[in-house]
Amino acid sequence: MPRSFIRALGLIKAAAATVNSDLGLLSKSRARAIISASKQVSKGKVDAHFPIDVYQTGSGTSSNMNANEVITRIANAGKKNALIHPNDHVNMGQSSNDVIPTAMQVSANLQLEEDLLPALKHLKSTLDARSKELKNVVKTGRTHLMDAMPVTFGQELATWSQQISSNIERILSVQKRLRKLPQGGTAVGTGINAERSGDGCRTD
Helix, strand or coil: CCHHHHHHHHHHHHHHHHHHHHCCCCCHHHHHHHHHHHHHHHCCCCHHHCCCCCCCCCCCHHHHHHHHHHHHHHHHCCCCCCCCCHHHHHCCCCCHHHHHHHHHHHHHHHHHHHHHHHHHHHHHHHHHHHHHHCCCCEEEEEECCEEEEEEEHHHHHHHHHHHHHHHHHHHHHHHHHHCCCCCCCCCCCCCCCCCECCCCCECC
């Protein structure tokens, strides 16, 4: 699976442990161990232990269980008794059916924010700069594969810049919806086995 997806899994497991601890469902010591192990996953320190490829069940159960087992192994390392259980503690209040879609959305958002949007903004600023430099350089316009009215290179580059700007706006609009995470829906979307918050909503 892609690095960004594994990173998102680690972030999700750390967040779930934090919430479960705040709710009193998970002891502080267990939560700290899970969060510490999850951070190793999110930072890419144990990617070699995620051999599962993209061809798996529709819910991504293999990847979710893989994350639970790796985090558990790290959290229990050096301890005489296994204090952390992969399902009862690391996967508490979760299901592959909400963890995996959430990981997809989190990883997509991170890549948009850290990679695509900065690249597009850099491209736009470069086009804007070149548009100003070439504002007086005239070229033949083209339409229907034939010569048409003249335009400047500056005008042409400004048009490309505007297209990039419109695409940035579309991506920002999409991000708002991508940030509505399905985490907490658990197995079938009802939130079964997840704690309710004070307003009646699932908290994970």
